[in-house]
Amino acid sequence: MSEMLKISLPDGSVREMPAGSTPADVAAAIGPGLAKAALAARIDGELVDLTRPFSGDCALALVTSRDEGDALDLARHDFAHVLAEAVQALFPGTQITFGPSTDDGFYYDFAPRDRPFTEEDLPAIEAEMRRIIQADKPLRREVWSREQLISRWKQQGESFKAEWAAELPGDEDLSVYWSGDDWLDMCRGPHLPSTGKLDPAAFKLTRVSGAYWRGDQKNAMLSRIYGTGWLNKKQLDAHLVRLEEAAKRDHRKLGQEMDLFHLQAEAHGSVFWHPQGYVIYRELEDYIRRAVQSAGCKEVKTPQVMDARQWEQSGHWGKYRANMFVIPDEVPNTEDEGPVISGDAEWMALKPMNCPAHVLIFRQGIKSYRDLPLRIVENGCCHRNEPHGAL
Template sequence: MTAPAHPAPAAPIRVPAGTTAGAAVREAGLPSRGEPGAIVVVRDGEGKLRDLSWTPDADVDVIPVAADTEDGRSVIRHSAAHVLAQAVQELFPQAKLGIGPPITDGFYYDFDVPEAFTPEDLEKLEKRMQKIVKDGQLFSRRVYESKDQARAELANEPYKLELVDDKSGDADIMEVAPPGSNEDLTAYDNLNPRTRERVWGDLCRGPHIPTTKYIPAFKLTRSSAAYWRGDQNNASLQRIYGTAWESQEALDRHLELLEEAQRRDHRKLGVELDLFSFPDELGSGLPVFHPKGGIIRRELEDYSRRKHEQAGYEFVNTPHITKEQLYITSGHLEWYADGMFPPMHIDAEFDEDGTLRKPGQDYYLKPMNCPMHHLIYRSRGRSYRELPLRLFEFGSVYRYEKSGVVHGLTRVRGMTQDDAHIYTTREQMRDELASLLRFVLDLLADYGLDDFYLELSTRNPDKSVGSDEMWEEATETLRQVAEESGLQLVPDPGGAAFYGPKISVQVKDALGRSWQMSTIQLDFNMPDRFELEYTAADGSRQRPVLIHRALFGSIERFFGVLTEHYAGAFPVWLAPVQVVGIPVADAHLQYLEDVAAELKSRGVRVGVDSSDDRMAKKIVNHTNQKVPFMLLAGDRDAEAGAVSFRFADRTQINGVPRGQAVETIVKWIADRENAAPTAELVKVDGG
């Protein structure tokens, strides 16, 4: 297991009072432009990023931030977003500005324009951006004297005016400071480098790079519809996405990664490999798994079940709908209603004249399994001797995801969670968490995912229940367990559920992309809400501590991630078709049928290709279908009682005795090898 690599922090430098940060950077001999390690901003003693033009009132030590760090790239990308917005308003003067933040690996900017952007528009905009970058326009910070001054200047920018007057604290972090902050309201102007005249400007907190020439490499990638501040009830906008990097080499690597990601897109592979689909008749975010996908899913689930049994979990099942009172008790209707499907009002009874005899009630599709598991715990008295009690369910849940965020299998509306709830004493809590984290990491590694780091999501004071003391104890306990794992721990302030903090296991796939997988949540609140108890050794009634845990997150999401991680070439133990026999001619069909029958008797998923295609075409077809073992047989093989192994990488092992071939395949599956078989990896005598 490894943590994500980050460059070592730069050594601090001193910025004397009255001197710009940029001058101090140059005095220290640090690179200022033209190479990936160029310093683009600095971080002050309070952790705030500052422009290189910043001049402190007193001597201060700062940390130089290089272009090839995450913070450095973020500043470059936000500056590129400004260049994009300038280009848009120069080519489309009627465009009104939304927001333009940096995002993972890139940036976007939202615009209110009469018509959607076309691919040809993006080409023109990119050329215009290249000219702006080449001009070397200066980014210059300016403080508004008052909100009235800002309103007057932004009178023709309605979305910017809304941000100026924002009272919710929900403004984009790169635009204006949240309410209550003592930060100035600022704009960034793009200045002509020769005349210092203002060419363009934008409401913005910053920071920015010194000049547009500090954007070494960028590309616009696509456009799409968007909504102002992500709310479908707000104005419909057009969003342009782009990416920017510290060097052309870094951009080229990223674009290659994007191309590979497109080839691995699980939605595309799901169709090509006949694994799953999303019928329009069912509705958005509701997948169906085809027979081949069903095999993979079953193998995923069955192996997980075996490991849970070995770890002392007990299996339960719960219904898909429930009366609303359950989610009133749990608090989900108060805190999570937006993520739930609307209720079904049923069970009302009427007299013949239409008079209501018995009122109906609201039922909800369940968005999570935990409240029902609490009812199982509460169904009878519990003793401390039963704890920790580990309840486990592959439970179907339904969440009303907005249509704009539904995405293949990774963001669905109907999903199956591998959900566990562990009820423990306070004394057992810490050891149980440590054991549970190890169980999670080991099981993910069994599926071929072993590049981890952890994220600690802490309390959002405005969206939480329970005492400060409970939250502090729960958070600190999770922090200690996470740190003792030896993995990198990344903070996620305010990201906890309303009832308790959580550790999220973040996994890197074969392309280095991070995915949130397992979550472990520590909850002191739900046992109170459901009045859960156990009888302690001294006869007293005590509250258990509750641990929520989803290992895959959901089967659907995990399936999608694995599909992309393996590019559809699933490990042999998961592959829907593990072996296919390919005869050189029809005369060799029966021989391969006999070999296939032997493999089937050993539990191997095998078929023989009896189509009219030539052997070379059959090999291509089954290679494209990601079949890991292909067995070829001609006259020489049949006479010798042998087969030839053919692999997806086009390597081959000829003349493998039939019995040895069967044993090799069976052992490869039994060992649950996650690597794709090749002639180099598959060792056979004489091979």
């Protein structure tokens, strides 16, 4: 007689299932309605595919659309994969890279063969995504070795995927997911049982932008396609209304219309405050100043630029230097010929945060534990060297 597994359900009941059974089998045993509604499962708390076999006795909770948090994550993850499949169907030669879910949707980064994608491409891509969803293609998990993955991606001309796969652990089983029998991506999962579990009317592609491979501006520029995805059209429509209302109140739009401030490329991430806007800025600053003073804080002002040795001591130089504006401590060359800086100067840096300078004040003023607590605050101006577009 084959071994029977004990599967504990949320209502306290226990079902005995033969070895090799899956959460889908349990759902079918309970009833056809649950079998149709089930999207995934939690086995001992871990979210897994509905077709993942049990490895032993366990606690099982079946996930349906009523479990909105899990259901949305699954749907958005699957929308990202369907987006990638659709793009490769419409634009042969396009390489795929990453495609995660987000708080309200999903995106996928592509390396197009011929040209970057534009918003004019989105309607055709949406139509192809709906075709894939309506085809109800089964999403099937397989476990591969790292060598299999690298070989597959190299054969397909997927250099980005091959690079990524080469960095995965060589001693672990790695999962890929097939969409039907003609398209796959490597992914930890889980996924819905099939593309047909997605509502073809519950997503919309929203915009296109550039993105560097692995977020490093030294790497290749990719085309990122964003979308928003939901469980049904009603949720999508409500979200689009919220976006429309938010656009009316966009601070960049209001800043221009009310002559408060503006932004421009000559100072990425910084604000040009106009007279009327600066009145509001000062009122907010005064409010904050009153609030922190009433809490016992004392206001200070510290230098914008400090020697790199101070940032080395604080640990920022070693761990955060890539996001700091560094400055050579020398007079630049003003001649037409030769380098602007020598490269031999000591380094300084614009402060990315206030706390290291505040530590120096702390060291100057504390003589005894009786001086504590010392609460200091600064309406400071910090600069961080982040990639363009990060804001």
